[in-house]
Amino acid sequence: MSMFKKLLASVGIGSAQVDARLEKDSLLPGDTVKGEVHITGGDVAQEIDEIYMYVVTHYEREANDTKVKEECTLVKHRLSERFTLQPRESKVLPFSFQLPYETPLTMGRQPVYLRTGLDIKNAIDPGDSDFIEVRPHPLMSKVLDAISHLGFQLFKVDCEYNRYLGRKYPFVQEFEFRPTGKYRSRLEELEVIFFLRDGELEVLLELDKRARGFLGALEEAFNLDERYIRIRLTDSDQNRSVANIASVLENMIDRNIR
Template identity: 40%
Template sequence: MFKKLKASLGIGATTVDTILSNDSVYQGETLKGTVHIKGGDVEQQVDAITLKLCTEVKVESDSGVSYQPFVLGHIQANDPLVVQPGETKEVPFELKLHDETPITAINAKLNQSHVWLETSLDIDFAIDPKDRDYIEIRPLPVVQRIINTIEREGFTMVKADVEKGQLRGNGFMSRSGCYQELEFKNSGMFNRKEIELSFILDGGVIHCLAEIDRSFGRGDMYRSFTVTRDASDGEVQQALRAVLSA
């Protein structure tokens, strides 16, 4: 009885550790791995293993700005199971990344984009064991070419973050409830400009919404474009022409 009481408080209880096959993946790929469950001092029933794909979003309100966890997707990895004292169980899983999962492998001076996988065990009358594994999300090659083109034009990526809300472009809109912004600035004296890019993966194409903040009170404007995943350098440059010339 005393061991069961301690286990309900998390002492000598079942533990969980998720091992990813690859913690660095491209946008839109599938995460694969194994959930390792280690029994504690007493038998415990695990009603569910839940894996959540999470990011952190900026939320603006009347009281200020805060950052909150945001769930992009989740799966339940198993049926209920019983773990005996000291027993080890392994449960494999696959989780398709949401198409709007933010990219994190970027060279921003301030990178506030984070993505992680949170694993939790649902155990009655106990502190549910949890595990958090951070994931590197790499931009698809065409997205990287867009970023490279912007930088070759004299812009530097100064900030990357994820905001709660929805964005709309010409013929597309976000669906996840959040969107990423990559902020670029140039150092021009007479043509100073800020560009914020947001990408949405949609099957075989990439949508991009650009917010352009121009100096000397000329105001903000928006441009959007769509390129295929295998777009050439020339097609990328053509798509960015309206953004860079604004």
Template identity: 35%
Template sequence: MVFKRLLGAIGVGGPSVDTVLDEGPVLPGAALTGRVRMVGGTASVEIEHVTLELVAHVEAEGGDEEREGLVAFHRATVDGGFRLADGEEREVPFTLPLPWELPVTELHGQGLGVVLGLRTELAVAGAKDKGDLDPLRVRPLPVQEAVLEAFGQLGYGFVSADLELGHIHGTSQSLPFYQEIELSPPPQHAHALQEVEVTFLATPVGMEVVLEADRRGGPFTAGGDAVSRFTVAHHDVERLDWTAAVDSWLRGLIERQGGYAEHAGHAGHAEHGAHGSYGGEFGPGAAADHSGAGHGASEHGRRSGPSTGAVVAGVAAGVAVGVVGGIVAAEVVDEIGDAFEGDDAEDGDD
């Protein structure tokens, strides 16, 4: 997608900038490629820097209040320190390494309602303009896809996906937020579970898979949230029976009596705990810490907010995800882009 914006910070006659991303979705931990195109205005100007920034639409909970907004989480300067003459055209190709924990925005080409964007900042003689958001598409890593397809094979249905501001205690999480993919249980598990939320925390060698279950109470079992955490390797994707592995994880969640447990196994290392709430301002360093204690099998506790998109239908057999309205994600990007510009003006940022 291409966006074009006359720099408001420079005024009429200032330079313009287009950012063009190469086609197709990207993978977490891979690289985003494209070009930044600049055209000089009516006068020659000094370009101090051209910076790319990844932002995400994130939700935060504090007590009974839920807030949402944009969080910047990855930034890199791709050019700068040159003079752009009046009317001059300049193109800068870029390769931007992406975080391994980059949230997934689509599955088998269907959007999940999660909004990520690339923002281009052009600094001219002390004035900076953050530009518009260019929506970013991210598909799952093979292990992530294998886990989700296993849920589909077990009959679980996709409900929603969102990004939560905060930190999951005891994990290797590096971003100021984490992604939750909410699934509904099949009939054979509906007596014990109301919902299951899946969080992936990827690294270069593998990933932690955090499962949170909202369990129904019974005569011999306690209800409430239960959490398990498993570590899996990227090279296991072709070696494991993922349906059997995920079924085993779920049985552990259903059968445990409570706590935040840890389990070491062929397809995992499980750990469980409770998430804290958020009460500060958005931004890096403001993330809530979700605390918990270790043990030895499978459980955890956390809350999620609603999805940013109207996403329905099921992750059955092939994880075919249905989306209501194919332009929902793009509309949200536009809305929060406008809101962020207002925040910039209010805060006097740059």
């Protein structure tokens, strides 16, 4: 019977189970991910080589004129060394690690999730996945509110492969806005990319100008209609009003689309 149970456990029947329980599942980039991993032994004793935790997201990449989704591991956290889990034994292991500042926000359909698993030799590894809500950092919220204050509406949020702008990871998260106010006749769209670090936020704004006449159409054809603006904010800017930040952005946009 014991050999039969071991055979079943090797294909996942009567094997150990793992369940990650987050202290909070709504976080900011740079926050600490905390919780406990609950492990329950199966029908037979099993050697657990390690317990691993990944924070995973997806981004889109163009290949052969088709967009494909690729998975990106943002962080890997190893929770334990090798140990033997006895039949029906229960273990609770606390975990704590930092969510990277580059973690994309879970706006639109962008997923971020915690994947937890047991590495068991010669057996199917049991696992558990938990979605994490990633909210905007306060500085990001200020900028997003300021852009809305200027009459732009958020149209799309997605993560795109970009080997030029991607830093720690091969993608950037793009926030695409459409103008509804005074910029409606002057801009096609405004794209925003955030680069968050400890105590600082760098914002890259891409202005896509509307083509006007022959020269405008020529600029558009050669992608010369796009202009870039950079702005840096620090933690001290959290005390600035949305209207103040909007005024700064408005002046920078106006200077670049004349």
